[in-house]
Amino acid sequence: MNRGKDRAVLVLSGGVGGAKLVRGLARAVPDCDLRVIVNTADDFEFHGLHICPDLDTVMYALSGLQNEQTGWGIQGDSWNAHEMLGRYGAPTWFRLGDRDLATHLVRTKLLREGQPLSVVTRSLASALGVAAALQPMTDDRVETFVQTEEGELAFQEYFVREGTHPAVRGVRFAGIEAADPSEVLLGSIREVELIVIAPSNPVASIEPILALPGVREQLQRSRALRVAVSPIIGGRALKGPTVQFLEAVGVEATAVGIAGHYRDVLDTLVVDRMDAGAESEIRRLGLDVIVGDTVMRTGEDRVRVARLALSSLWPSEQ
Amino acid sequence: MNRGKDRAVLVLSGGVGGAKLVRGLARAVPDCDLRVIVNTADDFEFHGLHICPDLDTVMYALSGLQNEQTGWGIQGDSWNAHEMLGRYGAPTWFRLGDRDLATHLVRTKLLREGQPLSVVTRSLASALGVAAALQPMTDDRVETFVQTEEGELAFQEYFVREGTHPAVRGVRFAGIEAADPSEVLLGSIREVELIVIAPSNPVASIEPILALPGVREQLQRSRALRVAVSPIIGGRALKGPTVQFLEAVGVEATAVGIAGHYRDVLDTLVVDRMDAGAESEIRRLGLDVIVGDTVMRTGEDRVRVARLALSSLWPSEQ
Numbered sequence: 001m002n003r004g005k006d007r008a009v010l011v012l013s014g015g016v017g018g019a020k021l022v023r024g025l026a027r028a029v030p031d032c033d034l035r036v037i038v039n040t041a042d043d044f045e046f047h048g049l050h051i052c053p054d055l056d057t058v059m060y061a062l063s064g065l066q067n068e069q070t071g072w073g074i075q076g077d078s079w080n081a082h083e084m085l086g087r088y089g090a091p092t093w094f095r096l097g098d099r100d101l102a103t104h105l106v107r108t109k110l111l112r113e114g115q116p117l118s119v120v121t122r123s124l125a126s127a128l129g130v131a132a133a134l135q136p137m138t139d140d141r142v143e144t145f146v147q148t149e150e151g152e153l154a155f156q157e158y159f160v161r162e163g164t165h166p167a168v169r170g171v172r173f174a175g176i177e178a179a180d181p182s183e184v185l186l187g188s189i190r191e192v193e194l195i196v197i198a199p200s201n202p203v204a205s206i207e208p209i210l211a212l213p214g215v216r217e218q219l220q221r222s223r224a225l226r227v228a229v230s231p232i233i234g235g236r237a238l239k240g241p242t243v244q245f246l247e248a249v250g251v252e253a254t255a256v257g258i259a260g261h262y263r264d265v266l267d268t269l270v271v272d273r274m275d276a277g278a279e280s281e282i283r284r285l286g287l288d289v290i291v292g293d294t295v296m297r298t299g300e301d302r303v304r305v306a307r308l309a310l311s312s313l314w315p316s317e318q
Numbered sequence: 319m320n321r322g323k324d325r326a327v328l329v330l331s332g333g334v335g336g337a338k339l340v341r342g343l344a345r346a347v348p349d350c351d352l353r354v355i356v357n358t359a360d361d362f363e364f365h366g367l368h369i370c371p372d373l374d375t376v377m378y379a380l381s382g383l384q385n386e387q388t389g390w391g392i393q394g395d396s397w398n399a400h401e402m403l404g405r406y407g408a409p410t411w412f413r414l415g416d417r418d419l420a421t422h423l424v425r426t427k428l429l430r431e432g433q434p435l436s437v438v439t440r441s442l443a444s445a446l447g448v449a450a451a452l453q454p455m456t457d458d459r460v461e462t463f464v465q466t467e468e469g470e471l472a473f474q475e476y477f478v479r480e481g482t483h484p485a486v487r488g489v490r491f492a493g494i495e496a497a498d499p500s501e502v503l504l505g506s507i508r509e510v511e512l513i514v515i516a517p518s519n520p521v522a523s524i525e526p527i528l529a530l531p532g533v534r535e536q537l538q539r540s541r542a543l544r545v546a547v548s549p550i551i552g553g554r555a556l557k558g559p560t561v562q563f564l565e566a567v568g569v570e571a572t573a574v575g576i577a578g579h580y581r582d583v584l585d586t587l588v589v590d591r592m593d594a595g596a597e598s599e600i601r602r603l604g605l606d607v608i609v610g611d612t613v614m615r616t617g618e619d620r621v622r623v624a625r626l627a628l629s630s631l632w633p634s635e636q
Binding site: 047048049074077078080082083084085087088089091097098099100101103105106108109112123124127128160166 | 365366367391395396398399400401405406407408415416417418419420421423424426428430441442445446489572
């Protein structure tokens with residue numbers, strides 16, 4: 001197995017689903033030059049702190065701190081500040097563990113001192129021993145708003161406070177036109193051999209990255225092999241409101257729908273065995289197809305799915 | 319025992335020592351109209367949070383949350399955020415417990431939203447069930463700087479980070495001339511029957527309150543009985559660098575020295591039995607003297623010292 005740093009992989013990721021794939025990649029090719037660009041459009045302020053849910057989920061995953069049960073937060077964290085915040089009548093719909101709070105405190109302080117989020121993220125991740133280049137999609141503020149039957153909600157209000165209950169009608173990313181894409185993102189699109197779109201919510205988590213000025217065009221022109229892992233298995237999402245978001249923007253919640261949605265920026269779609277029947281239809285859209293077991297529950301699952309994503313470029317990883 | 323609200327007491331307090339006396343007062347006269355004005359000149363920013371060490375110590379004491387061992391912080395608090403802050407390389411010389419962090423988060427957020435510290439303090443204390451009127455000495459920013467042999471240090475740097483080691487040469491309260499004294503403080507000096515100066519550091523904790531514009535003059539003219547509990551017993555402070563601060567400003571660290579220091583704003587000094595020999599000398603300074611056991615270790619101690627302070631006005635409390 002070639003473990004040289006010449007293997008450079010760029011991953012576009014949201015939170016929990018992306019974090020799983022990224023962990024698998026880090027384990028499947030330990031010495032690979034792994035660059036992870038994470039959605040920050042669902043960042044928000046809570047208790048005066050700047051919270052980056054997706055970045056933190058991936059950072060905790062890559063540092064081995066992640067809570068395996070929830071997929072977010074830190075393993076074995078305590079909830080004493082959270083409880084006390086409740087006693088003060090402060091909002092508690094977003095649960096912040098005590099250890100997790102330290103991340104938000106340090107980040108918020110550095111941001112207030114004028115450091116860009118990319119630099120802050122590098123400091124935090126490096127302190128936790130993360131070897132991968134973990135970066136926010138932009139240093140600028142982009143905010144996802146979800147249009148629902150009950151009106152427009154900030155993403156975390158919809159996702160956590162309202163528990164994804166209100167029916168989704170659409171989505172917008174405030175500030176996206178003025179946001180500068182991460183330099184690591186633009187550089188990597190030019191440099192890497194493989195670009196992987198994680199099985200995150202294509203509309204709420206991946207679209208903000210693609211919608212940053214110039215990113216979609218750069219991806220369309222990239223010489224890298226571009227692979228996505230389908231977040232839809234047998235017409236369902238394993239987690240979260242992915243189906244609702246896809247339908248809200250008129251995309252069929254199937255492997256074929258995902259293929260059509262990503263086709264302009266994709267070469268290969270990894271689909272689950274359950275969707276093997278869609279292979280020929282996806283190929284007719286001009287994409288290659290890799291079929292395998294894509295559910296990620298264990299560490300072995302994560303490595304297996306990572307190897308599926310790597311396999312067309314580096315078959316030896318299979 | 320008369321427990322009517324007609325008994326109004328104003329206490330001027332620093333942190334740990336003041337908190338003990340205030341707890342004693344609250345228990346000795348449960349229905350008394352207790353107003354506690356707390357030094358805020360040693361407030362500081364840490365991890366971007368606004369920390370009020372003395373206010374919190376008194377608030378936790380009055381709400382029954384205080385850590386009995388340390389005198390500060392919350393009983394049974396955990397240190398997970400603190401540990402994680404250390405992992406990020408953030409400064410950890412001031413220890414913030416996880417529950418305690420919630421206090422600073424809520425306070426900092428409300429202050430940033432423009433609420434004055436007095437209003438914020440009322441909200442926090444009320445959420446914790448504190449019946450007394452607990453208030454900061456001012457809503458304005460006053461900062462204690464300690465002149466030491468190693469240069470000038472912010473108070474908490476001297477007190478906590480340097481562990482009170484550098485020899486003290488003097489002290490200054492930046493911003494004090496422009497600070498408006500608390501309305502509760504000024505109103506209470508006019509209204510209450512009894513004013514108690516807690517056995518806190520006279521130079522570092524009580525002087526900032528007295529030095530607020532107009533406060534010393536109002537106290538001099540007050541019709542209330544003005545009682546102080548000596549923080550010096552047998553020439554020593556029970557806790558903290560009180561002796562060093564007194565000597566740095568040329569005050570003898572004895573009961574007589576305390577009497578002389580406070581005489582312009584005092585009627586009566588409560589001294590420990592160890593200092594009974596100083597009684598006649600203190601009386602020659604024009605002050606009454608109450609002698610008793612003033613060490614406060616247990617709840618009974620605190621009530622006993624509180625009753626000593628109350629005894630010249632309300633002897634039945636003895």
